Amino acid sequence: MTPAKKILHKYWKHESFREPQAEIINAVLQDNNVMALLPTGAGKSLCFQIPALLKKGVCIVISPLIALMNDQVDSLNKKGIKSIALSSKYSYEETITAFDNLQYGNYKFLYLSPEKLQSELIQEKIKQLNVNLIAVDEAHCISEWGHDFRPSYLKINILQKIHPHVNTIALTATATAKVVDDIISNLNIEKVSIFKQSFYRNNLSYQIKYTEDILNKLQQLLSHFKEPVIVYANTRRSCVHISTFLNNHNFRSGFYHGGLTFDEKSTAFRNWSNEKTPIIVATNAFGMGIDKANVRAVIHLNLPQSIENYIQETGRAGRDGERSYAFLLHNNNTISDFKKIIQKGLATPKICKEIYINLNKFYQISPGEKPDQYYDFILQDFCDRFNLPVNITYNAITCLEIEGIIEFLQNINKSSVIKFKVNNDDLFLYLKRNPNTKKIIQLLLRTYGGIFDQFTKVNEYFIAKKLHLNKTDIIKSLNQLNNDNILIYNYYKGISKIKFLVPREDNYAINNIAKNINKRNRIKLKKVNSVIEYVENNTICRSVQLLHYFEENELNNCEICDVCTTQKPTKTDYNIISDKILKLLDNNRVLNSSDIVNSLSFDEKRILETLQFLLEKRIIRLTSQNKFKKQ
Numbered sequence: 238m239t240p241a242k243k244i245l246h247k248y249w250k251h252e253s254f255r256e257p258q259a260e261i262i263n264a265v266l267q268d269n270n271v272m273a274l275l276p277t278g279a280g281k282s283l284c285f286q287i288p289a290l291l292k293k294g295v296c297i298v299i300s301p302l303i304a305l306m307n308d309q310v311d312s313l314n315k316k317g318i319k320s321i322a323l324s325s326k327y328s329y330e331e332t333i334t335a336f337d338n339l340q341y342g343n344y345k346f347l348y349l350s351p352e353k354l355q356s357e358l359i360q361e362k363i364k365q366l367n368v369n370l371i372a373v374d375e376a377h378c379i380s381e382w383g384h385d386f387r388p389s390y391l392k393i394n395i396l397q398k399i400h401p402h403v404n405t406i407a408l409t410a411t412a413t414a415k416v417v418d419d420i421i422s423n424l425n426i427e428k429v430s431i432f433k434q435s436f437y438r439n440n441l442s443y444q445i446k447y448t449e450d451i452l453n454k455l456q457q458l459l460s461h462f463k464e465p466v467i468v469y470a471n472t473r474r475s476c477v478h479i480s481t482f483l484n485n486h487n488f489r490s491g492f493y494h495g496g497l498t499f500d501e502k503s504t505a506f507r508n509w510s511n512e513k514t515p516i517i518v519a520t521n522a523f524g525m526g527i528d529k530a531n532v533r534a535v536i537h538l539n540l541p542q543s544i545e546n547y548i549q550e551t552g553r554a555g556r557d558g559e560r561s562y563a564f565l566l567h568n569n570n571t572i573s574d575f576k577k578i579i580q581k582g583l584a585t586p587k588i589c590k591e592i593y594i595n596l597n598k599f600y601q602i603s604p605g606e607k608p609d610q611y612y613d614f615i616l617q618d619f620c621d622r623f624n625l626p627v628n629i630t631y632n633a634i635t636c637l638e639i640e641g642i643i644e645f646l647q648n649i650n651k652s653s654v655i656k657f658k659v660n661n662d663d664l665f666l667y668l669k670r671n672p673n674t675k676k677i678i679q680l681l682l683r684t685y686g687g688i689f690d691q692f693t694k695v696n697e698y699f700i701a702k703k704l705h706l707n708k709t710d711i712i713k714s715l716n717q718l719n720n721d722n723i724l725i726y727n728y729y730k731g732i733s734k735i736k737f738l739v740p741r742e743d744n745y746a747i748n749n750i751a752k753n754i755n756k757r758n759r760i761k762l763k764k765v766n767s768v769i770e771y772v773e774n775n776t777i778c779r780s781v782q783l784l785h786y787f788e789e790n791e792l793n794n795c796e797i798c799d800v801c802t803t804q805k806p807t808k809t810d811y812n813i814i815s816d817k818i819l820k821l822l823d824n825n826r827v828l829n830s831s832d833i834v835n836s837l838s839f840d841e842k843r844i845l846e847t848l849q850f851l852l853e854k855r856i857i858r859l860t861s862q863n864k865f866k867k868q
């Protein structure tokens with residue numbers, strides 16, 4: 238038995254390697270630089286973990302999400318493999334201790350975010366470490382052509398500079414030729430062995446469903462599944478709304494989005510995972526690292542941002558190899574709304590310039606000046622001051638950072654939390670004595686459910702707006718309530734840092750980078766268009782279309798997607814549908830379109846087309862309540 242296989246048995250208790258894990262591990266052990274392009278769930282982690290265990294020293298893993306890191310580090314530690322994830326929570330002293338452990342304490346893995354890697358202290362400490370392998374997880378983040386571009390990923394190659402003799406393995410689940418090129422050139426690695434596995438999923442049936450009534454269609458689809466389903470929606474609000482709707486219609490569902498507290502997320506995840514609520518309605522915050530074998534369907538209620546996203550999200554269905562489904566529901570509005578939202582979020586050079594000038598004004602920087610300091614930056618304060626929308630301002634600032642005009646150290650996902658300390662009776666007494674706090678307490682109770690039982694994220698701006706006060710007043714009142722022992726208020730300022738990297742030069746600075754900004758915007762639109770083309774193309778097998786996007790062109794038709802299984806409609810088909818519709822409308826019956834769609838087992842789009850045809854031919858008509866009736 239190979240040493241690698243021994244480790245696999247000893248720590249992971251898996252029978253054997255999957256294709257092509259053993260080859261990848263071998264290549265890494267022979268000190269090659271390696272790129273592993275394998276679908277989600279294929280088992281990429283083992284490809285760097287096992288070789289690292291077979292070598293002396295510490296493996297440094299770069300990973301984009303704290304949650305992912307903690308997950309992997311917990312599971313390694315449980316196996317008795319000592320590992321650390323250095324998160325932003327680590328103080329100076331804790332960081333020093335962590336590195337002492339790494340150096341002298343038999344630790345094997347150091348997980349780091351790319352942002353953390355930029356700290357001089359950490360770079361200094363890494364220099365002294367005996368590093369045996371550099372692993373870059375989710376490596377597509379390094380490329381503008383990847384679906385999750387993270388500027389800080391561009392700076393990972395500092396590791397290769399610090400330890401030029403250590404080999405690198407880059408791992409990703411989605412990669413087109415362009416992304417692969419970007420990863421190799423940005424990591425600055427040579428002689429790379431590339432391992433690529435097909436993205437074809439022979440048990441996954443892709444289905445695009447046109448429907449006028451998305452919620453109705455969703456119910457219809459869900460009624461076929463007993464096993465877990467993921468429903469993807471595009472806003473936090475719609476997740477809550479749709480989940481409530483489903484629960485009111487006797488489905489068991491929960492919701493998950495980035496705005497939930499840590500506890501709420503864990504509960505939602507647990508209930509889904511143990512199938513108490515087998516349906517989860519989520520934004521794309523739900524995903525990375527999910528490893529549940531029997532997800533039977535993934536249903537998209539909106540278009541994904543790119544084909545890469547779509548492959549990754551639908552790839553969570555059917556890990557057990559059983560037949561599973563990827564549905565995407567849409568109607569004419571879906572596509573036009575989607576285009577509008579994307580267009581509205583694009584930071585054009587003009588917008589970037591406006592934001593740049595405002596940033597300079599905000600910190601009172603004069604033309605030609607380049608202050609050598611980090612400024613505190615609170616996105617919301619800045620937006621309020623200049624009356625700017627948050628989303629596009631954020632995008633513009635990211636553009637300025639990518640282009641090296643500013644350095645932007647983000648801290649946006651944290652927020653203040655509150656938990657009540659007293660029971661209802663005590664609160665009542667307090668309110669009687671302090672009537673001036675009534676408004677804010679009422680608002681808290683009304684807005685934030687569960688605030689008595691657990692720490693809940695609150696937004697001081699939102700509260701201030703509702704009460705027509707300013708944020709400072711709200712912070713003062715909440716601090717007062719905290720001091721009066723009514724609640725615990727942990728104030729978090731959400732402060733990011735900004736540093737100007739070039740002297741202020743409004744025109745020159747931005748004109749210089751306009752070309753790049755436009756290029757990235759074009760890439761974004763191109764990706765979006767690929768999604769729209771995919772949704773609108775009803776003639777080529779779905780798997781063939783998707784794989785074509787990843788330059789896999791040898792595939793035969795999958796035979797299980799909606800295109801492969803729907804016969805092209807012929808005139809006779811329309812005749813049959815029209816006969817059935819007319820039969821439904823016999824005896825002067827009056828029905829609306831969803832009654833008709835639900836009563837017939839044909840494709841909804843064809844039924845609607847037939848209804849339109851019958852209307853035009855004046856064989857049927859619409860009543861004043863918009864129902865169909867025979868003439």
Ligand code: ADP
Nearest residue numbers: 251253254255276277278279280281282283528
């Ligand atoms: P990826 O990073 O490619 O999405 P992971 O590394 O998270 O995938 O692995 C997905 C799951 O597959 C994990 O539960 C892992 O333990 C399991 N797995 C990996 N390799 C094997 C193997 N050789 N045999 C059985 N299970 C495996």
Ligand code: MG
Nearest residue numbers: 281282374526
């Ligand atoms: Mg992974």
